[in-house]
Amino acid sequence: MGELVDKYDVPGAQVAVLADGEIRDEAAGVLSLRTRVEVTTDSVFKVGSITKIWTATLIQQLAGDGVLDLDRPVRDYLPGFRLNDPAATASLTARHLLTHTGGIDGNHFIDTGRNDDAIERFVATLAEADHLFPPGTILSYSNSGYVILGRLVEVLRGKPFHDVLRERLVMPLGLGTAAFDAYEAILHRAAVGHVHTGGGVVPTTTWAVSYYSAPSGSHFAISARELLEFVRLHLTDPALAALREPQVGSVPDFGGGVIGWGLGWMLYRDGVVGHTGVSKGQKAFLRVVPSAGVAVAVLTNSSGGEPLAYEIFDAVLKELAGVETAPLPVPPSNPARIDADRMCGTYRSTLYDFTLTSEHDRAFLSYHPRNDIAATLLGGPGKRVEVVRLNDSSIITAEPRSGGHQVLSLVGCDGRGRARFLHDGAAAYRIS
Numbered sequence: 001m002g003e004l005v006d007k008y009d010v011p012g013a014q015v016a017v018l019a020d021g022e023i024r025d026e027a028a029g030v031l032s033l034r035t036r037v038e039v040t041t042d043s044v045f046k047v048g049s050i051t052k053i054w055t056a057t058l059i060q061q062l063a064g065d066g067v068l069d070l071d072r073p074v075r076d077y078l079p080g081f082r083l084n085d086p087a088a089t090a091s092l093t094a095r096h097l098l099t100h101t102g103g104i105d106g107n108h109f110i111d112t113g114r115n116d117d118a119i120e121r122f123v124a125t126l127a128e129a130d131h132l133f134p135p136g137t138i139l140s141y142s143n144s145g146y147v148i149l150g151r152l153v154e155v156l157r158g159k160p161f162h163d164v165l166r167e168r169l170v171m172p173l174g175l176g177t178a179a180f181d182a183y184e185a186i187l188h189r190a191a192v193g194h195v196h197t198g199g200g201v202v203p204t205t206t207w208a209v210s211y212y213s214a215p216s217g218s219h220f221a222i223s224a225r226e227l228l229e230f231v232r233l234h235l236t237d238p239a240l241a242a243l244r245e246p247q248v249g250s251v252p253d254f255g256g257g258v259i260g261w262g263l264g265w266m267l268y269r270d271g272v273v274g275h276t277g278v279s280k281g282q283k284a285f286l287r288v289v290p291s292a293g294v295a296v297a298v299l300t301n302s303s304g305g306e307p308l309a310y311e312i313f314d315a316v317l318k319e320l321a322g323v324e325t326a327p328l329p330v331p332p333s334n335p336a337r338i339d340a341d342r343m344c345g346t347y348r349s350t351l352y353d354f355t356l357t358s359e360h361d362r363a364f365l366s367y368h369p370r371n372d373i374a375a376t377l378l379g380g381p382g383k384r385v386e387v388v389r390l391n392d393s394s395i396i397t398a399e400p401r402s403g404g405h406q407v408l409s410l411v412g413c414d415g416r417g418r419a420r421f422l423h424d425g426a427a428a429y430r431i432s
Contacts, residue, residue, distance in 0.1 A: 048277020056264025103133035150215025193281020255407030
């Protein structure tokens with residue numbers, strides 16, 4: 001483990017493996033390059049969007065108790081719930097939200113405070129946010145959608161989201177390292193995120209985004225061992241197996257090996273399920289082979305943690321479950337020219353306009369921020385990167401970013417032979 005931390009320039013990491021009913025774990029590196037405190041197996045790392053599986057579990061419990069019908073409109077359960085598209089307000093269901101097919105703006109950033117009403121106040125702001133696609137139209141990853149699910153948990157259980165999470169999952173499982181925010185994480189050996197810059201790997205200066213995002217995965221922290229205790233619940237409780245059933249197929253390629261979506265779970269080839277979490281310089285990775293009773297969690301405090309995690313997955317899942325992990329994507333050695341007539345154009349998301357151009361046998365993707373938040377996230381007024389053709393429907397960045405190359409897919413048809421969406425997990429729609 002120590003060799004891998006050094007090999008991939010990751011400050012610190014934890015690995016836990018569940019096999020034959022037993023969990024083994026290991027830790028290496030430091031929690032922060034500033035403090036140099038060593039990582040131990042009881043340290044806590046933020047798990048980012050892996051939290052979505054915890055939220056989905058709370059929703060499934062509501063369904064199992066007969067309190068929630070996944071296919072009834074959300075507004076039947078949330079008094080006053082409203083989106084800026086009346087048709088979407090009337091038809092949006094919990095199943096849409098669980099599968100990222102609700103069309104909810106995934107990057108609606110607004111600070112609604114730290115109090116127990118933060119989630120409620122955020123959901124109210126969606127009435128003025130862009131609604132990108134009609135529910136059920138296309139998979140488009142949405143953090144905001146999971147905040148709505150968190151609000152459903154609050155209303156139907158009559159308590160703040162973090163209290164329900166504690167009472168329904170953390171306490172029954174006897175999890176001692178679970179932390180719901182920075183105030184609780186500081187009571188443990190807490191990992192600090194790190195980002196790769198021109199000056200090297202440096203600690204982040206913030207812990208998380210606004211607290212409203214707790215159900216989608218910004219604040220929750222836990223050890224790798226106890227994350228797998230939660231996974232053990234999913235492997236032993238028949239009521240939770242429904243969350244792994246395929247709900248969305250034909251997922252566009254965005255580089256992570258995902259081929260479908262369940263209710264919260266990402267679906268990979270060979271029956272593997274899992275999720276990845278990204279949160280302020282920390283990256284967490286979970287892969288589970290239910291048929292073999294095997295699970296692996298890799299938690300890192302680095303924005304470049306993917307290569308380390310994938311090397312572990314490749315070795316452990318092959319040995320224990322006979323499953324090979326798809327490698328991280330890289331550009332072809334001799335890529336074909338992009339299909340300019342079908343692929344080139346400008347695509348719009350809430351944060352950016354993306355313009356794909358072909359110039360003298362080379363292709364470039366330009367990012368144009370649409371608001372101040374986007375410019376801050378981008379680190380400037382714009383960005384331009386070279387891309388090459390990966391296959392008939394995907395492009396890949398020619399040079400790696402932190403953690404690897406980015407893959408984007410060109411999918412759908414606008415009726416004129418041109419791709420309708422540029423997809424990197426979230427869909428941006430063509431405007432020209």
